[in-house]
Amino acid sequence: MFAKPDLHVAPVTPELAEPVRALRVAPEQEPFVGDTTFNLDDALRDANSEAMAILVGATAAGFYRLDFKPTIVARRSIGDAAVGLRAFFIDVDWQGRGLGTRAVQACCDDIRARHPDRRLLALNVNCRNVAAINAYRKAGFVDTGELYLGGSAGPQHLMVRKL
Numbered sequence: 316m317f318a319k320p321d322l323h324v325a326p327v328t329p330e331l332a333e334p335v336r337a338l339r340v341a342p343e344q345e346p347f348v349g350d351t352t353f354n355l356d357d358a359l360r361d362a363n364s365e366a367m368a369i370l371v372g373a374t375a376a377g378f379y380r381l382d383f384k385p386t387i388v389a390r391r392s393i394g395d396a397a398v399g400l401r402a403f404f405i406d407v408d409w410q411g412r413g414l415g416t417r418a419v420q421a422c423c424d425d426i427r428a429r430h431p432d433r434r435l436l437a438l439n440v441n442c443r444n445v446a447a448i449n450a451y452r453k454a455g456f457v458d459t460g461e462l463y464l465g466g467s468a469g470p471q472h473l474m475v476r477k478l
């Protein structure tokens with residue numbers, strides 16, 4: 316039996332920026348996450364966001380951004396104790412090995428450690444993105460039943476996970 320690879324999450328440093336920019340999803344997944352360079356640069360310059368790398372050992376294997384004023388996620392305030400999870404992905408070469416599930420857990424542990432006032436993690440996921448909906452359910456998210464109909468790639472569920 317092989318040991319699970321070490322997985323952790325960390326803010327994107329200048330040294331991590333290039334490896335994160337090089338990460339890719341499959342072409343059919345691109346509408347669900349948007350452009351990584353845009354998301355990285357936008358999160359780095361936004362005082363209410365954090366750009367986060369998902370690391371296997373020292374190797375970048377995924378990315379997400381945290382939104383501490385998550386009105387974009389719910390399109391309304393969902394309370395000061397909420398954090399938005401956006402643009403979450405695992406590089407296509409690393410998908411299907413359980414890293415997505417573990418990365419959500421590591422993300423929650425990291426928020427609890429660095430932002431103990433936060434109580435809820437919230438995200439939008441496209442209704443057609445069955446793989447991600449399954450992955451988020453497995454990682455402890457529940458569907459609120461609320462739909463956002465204005466997404467550029469179609470309707471999106473609002474899912475939440477307690478921190």
Ligand SMILES: CC(C)(COP(=O)(O)OP(=O)(O)OC[C@H]1O[C@@H](n2cnc3c(N)ncnc32)[C@H](O)[C@@H]1OP(=O)(O)O)[C@@H](O)C(=O)NCCC(=O)NCCS
Binds near residue numbers: 406449453
């Ligand atoms: C969604 C994503 C993060 C999952 O990461 P992952 O490392 O591949 O997922 P895991 O290996 O941890 O799998 C977790 C669960 O997800 C589901 N899942 C993963 N890939 C799937 C697929 N192709 N079809 C259906 N379900 C799938 C399964 O329920 C799986 O659990 P199981 O292995 O017990 O069946 C990854 O597929 C991804 O980056 N997708 C592209 C970007 C994206 O859509 N991001 C979400 C934006 S909201």
